[in-house]
Amino acid sequence: MREMRYLEAMREGLFEEMRRDPSIIVIGEDVRHSLRGLTKGIISEFGPARIYDTPISEAAFTGLATGAALAGMRPVVEYQINALLFVAFDQLVDQAQKLRYMMGGQGTIPVTYVITASGARRALAGQHSDHLYPLMLHMGMKTVMPTTVEDAKGLFKAAIREDDPVMVFSPAALLATKGPVPDGDYITPLGRARVAREGTDLTIVAVGPLVPEALAAAETLAAEGISAEVIDPRSLLPLDTGTLLGSARKTGRVVLFDDSNRTCGFAAELAALFADQAWEALRAPVRRITRADVPVPFSGPLESYVLPSRERLLDACRACRAGVRA
Amino acid sequence: MGELTQDQFVGFYRTMRTIRRFEQRVVELVNRNDIPGAAHEYVGEEAVATGVCHALRPDDVITSTHRGHGHILAKGGDPRRMMAELMGKSTGYNRGRGGSMHIADLELGIFGANGIVGAGAPIACGAAMAAKLKGRDGVAVSFFGDGATNQGVLLEALNLAAIWKLPVVFVCENNGYAISASIREMSPLQRLADRAPAFGMPGDSVDGMDVLAVHEGASRVVARARAGGGPSFLECLTYRFVGHFTAEKALGIKYRSDEEIEEWRQRDPLVTYPAWLRERGICDPARVDAEVEAVLEEAVAFARQSPLPAPEEALDGMYATTYPGLPARGW
Ligand SMILES: Cc1ncc(C[n+]2csc(CCOP(=O)(O)OP(=O)(O)O)c2C)c(N)n1
Ligand SMILES: [Mg+2]
Numbered sequence: 237m238r239e240m241r242y243l244e245a246m247r248e249g250l251f252e253e254m255r256r257d258p259s260i261i262v263i264g265e266d267v268r269h270s271l272r273g274l275t276k277g278i279i280s281e282f283g284p285a286r287i288y289d290t291p292i293s294e295a296a297f298t299g300l301a302t303g304a305a306l307a308g309m310r311p312v313v314e315y316q317i318n319a320l321l322f323v324a325f326d327q328l329v330d331q332a333q334k335l336r337y338m339m340g341g342q343g344t345i346p347v348t349y350v351i352t353a354s355g356a357r358r359a360l361a362g363q364h365s366d367h368l369y370p371l372m373l374h375m376g377m378k379t380v381m382p383t384t385v386e387d388a389k390g391l392f393k394a395a396i397r398e399d400d401p402v403m404v405f406s407p408a409a410l411l412a413t414k415g416p417v418p419d420g421d422y423i424t425p426l427g428r429a430r431v432a433r434e435g436t437d438l439t440i441v442a443v444g445p446l447v448p449e450a451l452a453a454a455e456t457l458a459a460e461g462i463s464a465e466v467i468d469p470r471s472l473l474p475l476d477t478g479t480l481l482g483s484a485r486k487t488g489r490v491v492l493f494d495d496s497n498r499t500c501g502f503a504a505e506l507a508a509l510f511a512d513q514a515w516e517a518l519r520a521p522v523r524r525i526t527r528a529d530v531p532v533p534f535s536g537p538l539e540s541y542v543l544p545s546r547e548r549l550l551d552a553c554r555a556c557r558a559g560v561r562a
Numbered sequence: 563m564g565e566l567t568q569d570q571f572v573g574f575y576r577t578m579r580t581i582r583r584f585e586q587r588v589v590e591l592v593n594r595n596d597i598p599g600a601a602h603e604y605v606g607e608e609a610v611a612t613g614v615c616h617a618l619r620p621d622d623v624i625t626s627t628h629r630g631h632g633h634i635l636a637k638g639g640d641p642r643r644m645m646a647e648l649m650g651k652s653t654g655y656n657r658g659r660g661g662s663m664h665i666a667d668l669e670l671g672i673f674g675a676n677g678i679v680g681a682g683a684p685i686a687c688g689a690a691m692a693a694k695l696k697g698r699d700g701v702a703v704s705f706f707g708d709g710a711t712n713q714g715v716l717l718e719a720l721n722l723a724a725i726w727k728l729p730v731v732f733v734c735e736n737n738g739y740a741i742s743a744s745i746r747e748m749s750p751l752q753r754l755a756d757r758a759p760a761f762g763m764p765g766d767s768v769d770g771m772d773v774l775a776v777h778e779g780a781s782r783v784v785a786r787a788r789a790g791g792g793p794s795f796l797e798c799l800t801y802r803f804v805g806h807f808t809a810e811k812a813l814g815i816k817y818r819s820d821e822e823i824e825e826w827r828q829r830d831p832l833v834t835y836p837a838w839l840r841e842r843g844i845c846d847p848a849r850v851d852a853e854v855e856a857v858l859e860e861a862v863a864f865a866r867q868s869p870l871p872a873p874e875e876a877l878d879g880m881y882a883t884t885y886p887g888l889p890a891r892g893w
Binding site: 300303326336343345346400 | 623625654655656657658659660664666667668673674676678681683684685686687688689690691692693695696702714715718719721722725726878879880881882883885886887888889
């Protein structure tokens with residue numbers, strides 16, 4: 237085990253995969269100088285044939301990755317911000333994600349998309365703060381959001397090895413966090429949730445940057461005599477419904493802590509899952525703490541008001557435990 | 563490029579005739595509801611796909627459009643599996659998931675027709691990049707219409723190909739219209755090929771009703787791409803003799819004059835080219851016609867006899883690597 241930062245672990249994972257598999261190429265804006273550091277030093281080790289700084293043409297370089305993948309390459313595409321998914325959306329979901337199916341199962345499209353610094357980064361306003369994973373899930377794209385340093389490397393490596401398009405959201409709030417990383421080659425398989433903390437009274441399902449918040453809340457709740465279990469789905473599609481439902485059946489109470497908008501958000505999907513498949517075990521209505529359905533505003537008080545917060549989570553957990561509506 | 567052989571001259575005709583008759587059979591089958599939905603016919607434009615694809619090798623890649631049957635046939639697509647796909651049969655190229663607008667055969671380098679205007683252009687760039695990175699001299703052709711030249715992604719793709727010197731040929735099939743919209747109203751340029759120099763690549767305009775002219779123009783730019791000279795833009799001036807798609811008649815719209823259509827029909831490559839072959843004593847086109855009829859007859863019979871897919875197959879094949887519960891069941 238070694239201690240390292242989230243982003244360093246991702247970078248190490250990328251380099252290991254590139255050493256292992258010469259078909260991996262990296263495509264994105266400013267990737268040679270690497271604004272966030274994910275690809276720092278790549279050119280000196282791998283040379284210019286494996287890393288491409290693109291013009292500001294998200295649709296085209298997304299499509300380019302699809303074509304290269306169909307022709308045998310394994311591209312890793314970096315987007316600087318979530319909003320670029322909107323710009324590239326046709327190429328992402330209508331092409332990369334749909335083509336294999338629409339071609340009757342011909343070919344594979346092993347592209348990894350990574351948003352290094354996803355979600356709200358504070359004071360960046362509505363076009364630089366989105367967290368768009370529900371859109372990708374809605375369109376059937378495999379999607380992961382690592383929250384620990386170990387998973388940052390393990391899930392990124394798994395995504396790169398996957399023979400389908402996979403979107404990796406790396407929450408901005410977690411990039412500098414430190415944690416242990418196993419030695420040697422390992423991956424974190426897709427489709428397995430992580431129980432971040434065990435508990436018996438209620439289940440908190442927390443997504444991405446909200447996992448540390450949920451763990452802190454669980455600590456507070458413990459002091460109040462409430463034992464909260466915290467689940468980090470980490471792989472949002474495929475989703476480990478077994479672990480989620482198992483926890484709900486054990487505790488009978490579920491609070492969802494989601495970093496997406498409320499309407500048709502990830503939490504809405506999870507709420508439906510629990511209602512469908514854990515109804516008999518539920519002792520209280522499933523509660524959702526989400527973003528508000530407005531663009532993230534710039535000014536501090538406004539921004540904090542619309543983002544999911546630990547305080548609102550705590551209130552929801554207490555109310556859920558007490559069996560009253562918050 | 564060298565002299566064309568007798569076989570090549572005949573081959574051009576066989577391909578053009580196959581496309582024409584394929585499309586005519588498709589219309590009959592659509593009208594009889596044997597083919598569900600609608601299809602975009604390539605009637606009138608046969609010389610373009612034929613001239614371009616005959617300048618390619620089997621390992622070269624094409625990306626096609628909503629009007630793709632001609633490209634696919636010209637690149638060697640199997641009419642039986644195409645017809646089966648059009649009828650939604652399980653033996654179709656896409657096992658019934660795609661239909662007319664999405665036929666693909668990766669083994670033949672056909673990276674798909676595409677229902678989104680302009681969307682194939684960056685995909686062709688990616689295929690070209692892969693060929694280059696693997697040290698092969700493969701070329702990719704992106705087919706698109708005049709209408710697509712106003713799509714952002716296509717313009718982005720032109721630039722990408724140019725800055726990275728990708729072995730791509732951008733073939734613009736300028737048939738004058740995007741559905742009802744005349745290109746005269748949608749671009750101020752007389753020649754769409756004039757856009758190419760602004761992207762730092764050569765742009766050429768050829769007579770898209772003349773298969774020999776298209777073949778010559780395409781051979782030149784394909785050779786250039788293959789030799790590492792980078793991308794080119796080849797505008798082929800052509801015309802569709804029929805509506806935008808099989809359902810156009812029912813819409814009752816009129817955006818071009820009968821005279822205009824008639825003028826272009828005078829230049830029908832399926833009339834002029836076989837006449838030229840006969841004149842030159844190269845072959846008797848009627849013999850080729852008979853062969854083509856037999857092939858298409860068999861394709862239609864194959865498609866008709868093929869089974870429809872089992873409904874549950876709808877959930878297969880979305881992912882190369884599958885997981886329990888993906889796609890979600892019990893919807
Ligand atoms: C991006 C996009 N916009 C609109 C449409 C609807 N549409 C389908 S074909 C077409 C016209 C395309 O014209 P052109 O590129 O000239 O090709 P042609 O049909 O003439 O072969 C349009 C507008 C679409 N499929 N995709
Ligand atoms: Mg057109």
